[in-house]
Amino acid sequence: MSAGRLTLAVQKSGRLAEGGFDLLKQSGVKLAYARDALMRRAENVPLDLMLIRDDDIPSFVASGSCGCGIVGENVLAEAAARSPRVAGLEIVQRLGFARCTLKLAAPLEGPVQSVADLEGRAIATSYPALTAKFLQERGIMAEIVEMGGSVEVAPRMKIADAICDLVSTGATLEANGLAAFETVLESEAVLIANPEALNGGGATLDLLVERFKGVIASRQTKYILLNAPKDRLDEIRAVLPGADAPTVAPVVGRDDVVAIHAVCTEEVFWSTLEQIKAAGGRSILVLPIEKMMA
Numbered sequence: 001m002s003a004g005r006l007t008l009a010v011q012k013s014g015r016l017a018e019g020g021f022d023l024l025k026q027s028g029v030k031l032a033y034a035r036d037a038l039m040r041r042a043e044n045v046p047l048d049l050m051l052i053r054d055d056d057i058p059s060f061v062a063s064g065s066c067g068c069g070i071v072g073e074n075v076l077a078e079a080a081a082r083s084p085r086v087a088g089l090e091i092v093q094r095l096g097f098a099r100c101t102l103k104l105a106a107p108l109e110g111p112v113q114s115v116a117d118l119e120g121r122a123i124a125t126s127y128p129a130l131t132a133k134f135l136q137e138r139g140i141m142a143e144i145v146e147m148g149g150s151v152e153v154a155p156r157m158k159i160a161d162a163i164c165d166l167v168s169t170g171a172t173l174e175a176n177g178l179a180a181f182e183t184v185l186e187s188e189a190v191l192i193a194n195p196e197a198l199n200g201g202g203a204t205l206d207l208l209v210e211r212f213k214g215v216i217a218s219r220q221t222k223y224i225l226l227n228a229p230k231d232r233l234d235e236i237r238a239v240l241p242g243a244d245a246p247t248v249a250p251v252v253g254r255d256d257v258v259a260i261h262a263v264c265t266e267e268v269f270w271s272t273l274e275q276i277k278a279a280g281g282r283s284i285l286v287l288p289i290e291k292m293m294a
């Protein structure tokens with residue numbers, strides 16, 4: 001670890017790696033080429049990436065081996081429930097990708113349909129500490145069966161009566177005849193840091209956070225252009241998501257029509273465009289915004 005260079009722990013491969021590398025690239029961080037390397041050096045920022053399994057990221061940051069890391073809140077919370085040092089780590093920035101939910105689920109129409117039904121039952125999970133904490137808070141006594149993955153098969157294999165696992169679309173639960181009945185934790189990727197292990201790279205961390213914020217904001221921000229009847233301007237403004245003060249400009253040769261330009265700070269759904277069209281909006285364009293800075 002050379003002095004002045006910040007070390008960032010990133011998952012070697014998987015969902016967090018994909019999202020993490022995309023975010024770094026969009027933030028202008030250029031990585032030097034390295035084949036199969038476990039360390040990647042940034043060319044234009046004093047930053048080194050350490051590529052490891054996501055489960056190891058909280059302890060690497062807590063021990064000071066890395067100054068900061070990108071990890072799922074689910075993995076962070078599980079590690080924090082086991083280690084006070086990890087529990088003391090700071091979430092510097094929420095990153096808005098790898099969104100998923102840790103849920104309790106059980107076979108459809110089986111004996112477990114609620115948290116109370118878990119009393120005396122067996123629950124399979126890769127998150128034993130979070131599951132135990134949840135059960136303790138609810139005053140439920142149950143057996144926890146730890147599994148490394150493929151947790152959804154446990155009820156069918158008669159290893160457990162219920163599971164506590166990650167859900168995103170719900171397709172895996174459905175494919176295994178399971179239904180969720182309780183949320184234990186909402187999760188997304190987060191940037192964590194250990195202020196004592198920045199190795200003189202505090203300014204680099206601040207720069208990364210500012211750029212990440214800009215990328216995250218631009219991802220959910222869109223630029224909308226459309227033509228609208230002058231007399232329905234208020235109606236259209238009311239449905240533009242999160243638009244503050246749109247620019248309204250004349251359209252050459254048309255006294256009854258205006259052009260509207262607006263920056264929308266919330267997601268623009270198809271249903272929004274349908275509402276705009278119903279209010280007389282025409283030639284509607286939704287454009288991505290590449291970079292933003294407040």
Ligand SMILES: Nc1ncnc2c1ncn2[C@@H]1O[C@H](COP(=O)(O)OP(=O)(O)OP(=O)(O)O)[C@@H](O)[C@H]1O
Binds near residue numbers: 013014073187189
């Ligand atoms: N189905 C999903 N949809 C969205 N995010 C998910 C989903 N499943 C997991 N995640 C998030 O992505 C993180 C990484 O998931 P991934 O499957 O890549 O990890 P892994 O198999 O544990 O990888 P590793 O080899 O690094 O241990 C999870 O900890 C969670 O935060």
Ligand SMILES: O=P(O)(O)OC[C@H]1O[C@H](OP(=O)(O)OP(=O)(O)O)[C@H](O)[C@@H]1O
Binds near residue numbers: 151166169170171172
């Ligand atoms: O609700 P869904 O969209 O179906 O996603 C949920 C599944 O995704 C993850 O598994 P992954 O695909 O990473 O496989 P793994 O169990 O081998 O980790 C998670 O452990 C669930 O099994």
Ligand SMILES: [Mg+2]
Binds near residue numbers: 053054055
């Ligand atoms: Mg893992």
